[in-house]
Amino acid sequence: MKRISIDPITRLEGHGKIDIFLADDGSVANCYFQVPELRGFEKFVEGMPIEEVPRVVSRICGV
Amino acid sequence: MAKLKLASYWASACGGCDVAILDIHEKILDLAAAADIVFWPIATDFKYSDVQAMPDGHIDVTLFHGAVRNSENAHLAHLLRAKTKVLVAFGSCAHIGGIPGLANLFTREEIFRRVYHETPSTVNPEGVEPQTKLAVPEGEITIPEFYNTVKTLGQVVDVDYFMPGCPPTPKQIWSVVQTIVSGQLPPKGSVIGASEKTQCDECPRPRKEKKITGFKRIATAQPDPETCFLEQGFLCMGPVTRGGCDARCQLSGVPCRGCYGPPAGVLDQGAKAISAIASVIEAKEEVEVQRIIDQIPDPLRSFNRFGIPASLITRKVL
Numbered sequence: 001m002k003r004i005s006i007d008p009i010t011r012l013e014g015h016g017k018i019d020i021f022l023a024d025d026g027s028v029a030n031c032y033f034q035v036p037e038l039r040g041f042e043k044f045v046e047g048m049p050i051e052e053v054p055r056v057v058s059r060i061c062g063v
Numbered sequence: 064m065a066k067l068k069l070a071s072y073w074a075s076a077c078g079g080c081d082v083a084i085l086d087i088h089e090k091i092l093d094l095a096a097a098a099d100i101v102f103w104p105i106a107t108d109f110k111y112s113d114v115q116a117m118p119d120g121h122i123d124v125t126l127f128h129g130a131v132r133n134s135e136n137a138h139l140a141h142l143l144r145a146k147t148k149v150l151v152a153f154g155s156c157a158h159i160g161g162i163p164g165l166a167n168l169f170t171r172e173e174i175f176r177r178v179y180h181e182t183p184s185t186v187n188p189e190g191v192e193p194q195t196k197l198a199v200p201e202g203e204i205t206i207p208e209f210y211n212t213v214k215t216l217g218q219v220v221d222v223d224y225f226m227p228g229c230p231p232t233p234k235q236i237w238s239v240v241q242t243i244v245s246g247q248l249p250p251k252g253s254v255i256g257a258s259e260k261t262q263c264d265e266c267p268r269p270r271k272e273k274k275i276t277g278f279k280r281i282a283t284a285q286p287d288p289e290t291c292f293l294e295q296g297f298l299c300m301g302p303v304t305r306g307g308c309d310a311r312c313q314l315s316g317v318p319c320r321g322c323y324g325p326p327a328g329v330l331d332q333g334a335k336a337i338s339a340i341a342s343v344i345e346a347k348e349e350v351e352v353q354r355i356i357d358q359i360p361d362p363l364r365s366f367n368r369f370g371i372p373a374s375l376i377t378r379k380v381l
Contacts (some may be wrong), residue, residue: 001201001202003202005203007110008104008110010104010107010110011104011105011107012075012105013105015073020306021201021202027110029201030200030201034131034204034206034207036207037132037207038132038133038174039163040178040191041172042178043177044165044168044169044184048361048364049280049361051281052343053358053362056162056243057243059162060077060211061077062079062080062081062082062230063077063078063079063081063104
């Protein structure tokens with residue numbers, strides 16, 4: 001099955017890629033969008049003084 | 064003179080460094096006159112395969128932002144190192160690990176458990192976690208391996224220059240661009256786009272003698288806008304942070320959190336902070352010292368906000 005990979009997806013904030021699988025007649029059989037990144041803000045802000053959180057989570061996306 | 068070939072890439076980052084480059088505003092036209100962009104995911108549509116196809120050393124300068132969090136980040140670090148003559152670790156994450164480096168206080172398993180199982184917004188009854196390879200009916204799809212430890216760019220590949228800041232200020236970015244275009248680069252390994260002094264030396268708040276008898280939080284106490292934060296008992300990383308940002312946090316009414324990393328000659332910013340704070344605590348009895356330091360909010364993450372991966376210990380080990 002033919003595959004078209006778009007890696008990376010550009011002109012946006014963050015990391016993403018798309019794999020498109022084509023059937024023999026050229027039609028799209030399936031398509032997968034994946035986000036190949038994780039930093040773990042959900043964990044490392046736990047227990048942080050509340051006044052410090054805005055200056056940390058603003059680094060989730062700086063765009 | 065031939066135009067420079069310039070690349071800008073984000074690994075484990077937020078994109079703020081790329082936006083800081085755009086914040087040079089109309090000077091971006093001067094940059095475009097001096098350099099061709101050959102790879103810049105936030106702004107142009109070149110793919111990894113385009114970089115792979117370049118001959119080694121094809122790119123004159125790569126501004127590499129972001130820490131090395133996963134195997135894709137590491138792959139791009141090695142790929143861009145091979146394709147680039149001058150590799151710049153640009154911004155706090157590439158320089159010293161940055162905010163993503165706070166994850167080094169936890170293990171991969173602890174992070175996965177929180178993110179994919181425990182957060183209140185997660186619905187995951189089958190307990191699915193990311194797999195680096197997944198067989199699907201049409202073939203196999205992959206994502207990078209999430210490492211246990213975040214690394215700086217310089218811990219993964221040979222880096223030519225380090226540019227601090229979260230993000231670097233547009234003024235400093237422009238001065239570094241001019242330096243690069245002029246070809247008058249300092250010795251390899253230098254910190255560029257920053258000062259040799261500390262934040263304290265740039266801070267406009269007048270300094271007197273520091274005698275700290277207690278620590279305060281900006282959430283529960285109002286700082287005086289004209290007095291040194293540390294003298295008032297608000298923890299400030301200014302004494303142990305490299306200058307170069309024109310004290311932008313102090314001028315915004317909040318203490319420095321250390322994003323420009325250690326000043327020249329300092330190996331471990333967090334250890335230096337402990338030493339500096341200890342020297343200005345005003346107490347004679349041990350019990351009094353303990354009472355004062357117990358008031359420091361979240362000391363581990365406050366003393367090491369941006370630089371855990373670059374610290375001597377690099378991560379939680381026990």
